[in-house]
Amino acid sequence: MKFTPKGQATRQRIVEGAAEYLRSNSPGSVTLDDVGAVTRTSKGQIFHYFPDGKEGLLLAVARHEADGVLTDQEPHLSALDTWESWTAWRDAVVARYRAQGRHCPLGALMDQMSGSPGTAEVITELLAQWQRAIRAGVVSMQASGQVRADLDPDRTAAAFVAGIQGGVQVLRATGRSDQLEAAFDLMIDYLRRA
């Protein structure tokens, strides 16, 4: 499929509009007409740019959101080489999620996961990248001798992913960020003692 610049702009408008809309509405209840209304597009355009219909559109949205999650923390993620950078990262994530409350791109992703194997794949890739970035941070802390060398960076990073993921999940369900903060603090504290 090739599109002219105008076409690409429209396509992008649809994806971004749908993404934002999906952050506050469960994917099951979002209709193509909703998307059309929000993005000022007609059904014809939606199917023109997403021949696979709703499924294709949701997948495109998933990819778009997955991108956002990582680039969002990028300044922090790639520089986890001092204790300050770790806590700064923690603060950024907590503040970010606390501000947006339930309207969470990652959470919306998870919601649309069940049923769509494509989305599950996108999430798997996202988590893997995330874990890799954290792992790199652990390794760099070991390299500078601030963390014991016998710590397994892979498992530590895996635990971080689980903790953050779970904290966000709880935040979405309950509206409270306690668990997210506690998990983050415990894990960083664990690193500190290692």
Next chain:
Amino acid sequence: MKFTPKGQATRQRIVEGAAEYLRSNSPGSVTLDDVGAVTRTSKGQIFHYFPDGKEGLLLAVARHEADGVLTDQEPHLSALDTWESWTAWRDAVVARYRAQGRHCPLGALMDQMSGSPGTAEVITELLAQWQRAIRAGVVSMQASGQVRADLDPDRTAAAFVAGIQGGVQVLRATGRSDQLEAAFDLMIDYLRRA
């Protein structure tokens, strides 16, 4: 609403059948006809026992599943007073979730959460109970002097909830239990060193 014994049995059959069915199918795609087919009941019966229709049924299922999650780990949860009991608990949870893979009652709950405030409440209550049980375990370890007394039991329990929750979530998305195990191990290890 009052039902005869026969009626209660039917109601229960519907809830349990629907619950099992929901574990492997996303709630958005589950229809009342599906439930009827699986539980050998007619639409009439479903609306007879759940006057609020689908929403009421899903809520009943949510409560049923929430019960199951805790009673499932109950032998372990109420006896977290030795290191062996903690690791036994860990092993039980990991084994359990690894066996069931994606068909996870808690995960299915989370899925149907978005959009239904009732379900969100059920989940909040479940998480709170869970956290309380873990907290009690931490306290008892402190009482017996196996864990430092200056550790905050609330925050520690909160972190555990987040870690497990996230691990399960990742397991559902990727099919791998690495993160769940890593989170569990890191946290227990953290306790050990405290």
Next chain:
DNA sequence: CGTTTTTTGTACTTGCTGGTCCAAAATTTG
């Protein structure tokens, strides 16, 4: 320009699903 391709709008179709209605069967009750 004129033609060809892309983009957009809209009316329509189709299938599905939650929910209603009502009557028959079974069960309880007196």
Next chain:
DNA sequence: CAAATTTTGGACCAGCAAGTACAAAAAACG
């Protein structure tokens, strides 16, 4: 046993939302 109540079955309805058809507008192109 007869009346009242509960349980069950299934036909039916209404609305909604995905997807299609097709033509007009706009742009690209030579």
